[in-house]
Amino acid sequence: MTSIVIPAHNEEAVLGRCLSTLLADADEDEFDVVVVPNACTDNTAAVARQHGVRVIDTPHGGKAHALRLGDDACRDFPRVYLDADIELSTRSVRELVAALDRPGILACAPVPRWDLAGASWIAKRVHRVHDRLIAPSRVLSGVGVYVLSKDGHARAFPLPDIISDDGWVHRSFTPLERTVVPSAESVVRPARTVRAHLRRRVRLRQGNRQLAAMGRPAPEGQLRLSALGSLITRRSVSPVDAACYLTVLVLDRILTRAKGNADVQWSADASTR
Structure with missing residues (x-):
């Protein structure tokens, strides 16, 4: 049996789609799904129960807390x-489960497929550039799902109270211990507007700073502008795409500096999509 934990904060609008896709072809007793609605003010828990999965409802918010409960x-x-x-x-x-049978692999993740339907013109261009820049080093981060073996779980759990759970898990393993599984795919719907994208980016930078302060800096280092130049040279992105990306990047860094290291409560409500 494969255990699946789904933390959910006010996810009534999307949880049904998530569970329907997940369970569509599952055999009886193949998956043990635990949904953890946390500090919800909508019908997230009811949607989960309609799909016959286990539900652990908690009045306390926070993704890391919900993940620990599940x-x-x-x-x-x-x-x-x-x-x-x-x-x-x-x-x-x-x-993904089969990939963990490979010698030395403790953690894995799928390849993300970006669903940009409904995204603004600028947001689409920013996401296109960002995806190509981080694809070589992403692995467990930013794809909405990661999978751990028993030994991998012992390395990453219990999660501390952190902003970026996938960042923590990604940095818990060496490159030889984690892998992307090309035959597995997650459908990711990134921010539809620049404003929503900036909110996510500010939070991501705060999460990265927090992890670095806890002794887990990004093993891949920071992205360099030369990488963007290489994409333009190879015609993977257009100069217009690059200009949009750089403009939003400047705004991103200005907002992050203005916000400093202030604590941010975990939120995945629909307004940030």
């Missing part, structure tokens, strides 16, 4: 940690 209730390994607004098929889960 993890404590899990019955078996491997364990899948899935965001409620991500689509992951039954077949993809099986491919």
Whole structure:
């Protein structure tokens, strides 16, 4: 049996799609799904129960807290940690689980497929550039799902109270211990507007600073402008795409400096999509 933990804060609008995709072809008793609605003010818990999964409702907010609650209730390994607004098929889960049988692999993640329907003209260009820049080093971060073996779980859990859970997990393993599974895919719907994208980016930078302060700096280092130049040279992105990306990047850094290291409560409500 594969255990699957889904933290959910006011995810009524998207959780049904997530669970329907996940369970569409699952055999009986193949998955043990635990949804953890935390500090919800909508019908997230009711949607989860309609799909016949286990529900652990808590009045306390925070993604790390919800992940710990769900993890404590899990019955078996491997364990899948899935965001409620991500689509992951039954077949993809099986491919991810199978990848953990490879020697030395403790953690894995799928390849993300970006659904940009409804995104603004600028947001689409920014996402296109960002995806190409981070694709070589992304692995467990930014795809909405990661999977851990029993030994991998012992390395990353219990999660501390952190902003970026996937960043923490990614940095818990060496490049030889984590892998992307090309035959598995997660459908990710990034921010539809520049404003929403900037909110996410500010939070991401705060999360990265927090991890670095905890002794877990990014092993891949920071992206350099030369990487963007290489994309333009190879015609992977257009000069217009690059200009949009750089403009938003400047705004991103200005806002991050203005906000400093202030604490930010975890939120995945629809207004940030």
